[in-house]
Amino acid sequence: DTGVSQNPRHKITKRGQNVTFRCDPISEHNRLYWYRQTLGQGPEFLTYFQNEAQLEKSRLLSDRFSAERPKGSFSTLEIQRTEQGDSAMYLCASSIGAGAEAFFGQGTRLTVV
Amino acid sequence: DQQVKQNSPSLSVQEGRISILNCDYTNSMFDYFLWYKKYPAEGPTFLISISSIKDKNEDGRFTVFLNKSAKHLSLHIVPSQPGDSAVYFCAAVARGSTLGRLYFGRGTQLTVWP
Numbered sequence: 001d002t003g004v005s006q007n008p009r010h011k012i013t014k015r016g017q018n019v020t021f022r023c024d025p026i027s028e029h030n031r032l033y034w035y036r037q038t039l040g041q042g043p044e045f046l047t048y049f050q051n052e053a054q055l056e057k058s059r060l061l062s063d064r065f066s067a068e069r070p071k072g073s074f075s076t077l078e079i080q081r082t083e084q085g086d087s088a089m090y091l092c093a094s095s096i097g098a099g100a101e102a103f104f105g106q107g108t109r110l111t112v113v
Numbered sequence: 114d115q116q117v118k119q120n121s122p123s124l125s126v127q128e129g130r131i132s133i134l135n136c137d138y139t140n141s142m143f144d145y146f147l148w149y150k151k152y153p154a155e156g157p158t159f160l161i162s163i164s165s166i167k168d169k170n171e172d173g174r175f176t177v178f179l180n181k182s183a184k185h186l187s188l189h190i191v192p193s194q195p196g197d198s199a200v201y202f203c204a205a206v207a208r209g210s211t212l213g214r215l216y217f218g219r220g221t222q223l224t225v226w227p
Binding site for chain 2: 004006031033035040041042043044045048056091093095097101102103104105106107109
């Protein structure tokens with residue numbers, strides 16, 4: 001399968017714990033995006049990388065959130081000291097360049113209890 | 114602020130008829146538009162796109178129309194099939210920008226009944 005892969009698919013964590021999600025993009029895609037989706041909303045932009053450089057961060061991305069893409073390959077999104085409001089579907093997407101069609105992974109569903 | 118708007122949260126259509134999903138945008142810098150389809154518990158799947166230099170793009174049963182002066186686009190599905198039942202998201206991007214992120218609407222739940 002050569003699509004975007006996200007792990008884990010589901011994560012339940014207690015409030016205050018740290019969580020980390022992984023995204024493996026399509027191999028030839030140099031752009032990687034993280035989005036968050038809550039019920040009844042469209043995907044909301046969090047951050048994106050071109051190769052290993054993080055080029056933009058949304059104001060939604062508080063100091064508790066950090067994303068990395070070492071060597072321009074896979075990416076990780078870490079949330080520290082999780083809060084109930086962090087419960088959402090976290091989506092990763094990749095594209096071959098600016099404005100090209102972005103292909104999404106299946107998402108990681110985070111539930112903070 | 115919502116730069117891409119889908120004002121109909123739901124649409125119900127009989128199998129075989131046309132489904133028309135609408136989308137409006139406010140940012141005149143947007144020059145590329147995409148439609149994504151999403152099933153529950155899955156990520157969005159790319160469906161069809163259109164550049165601002167065109168006013169129509171077709172792919173099989175799916176056609177997207179763009180009216181730049183009205184800042185409006187629509188997705189037509191003909192004929193509609195029960196398997197088309199999903200949430201449809203409209204998205205826009207300013208490709209001339211160095212940023213290139215997608216802005217999404219809130220989605221329209223399409224239900225196609227037999």
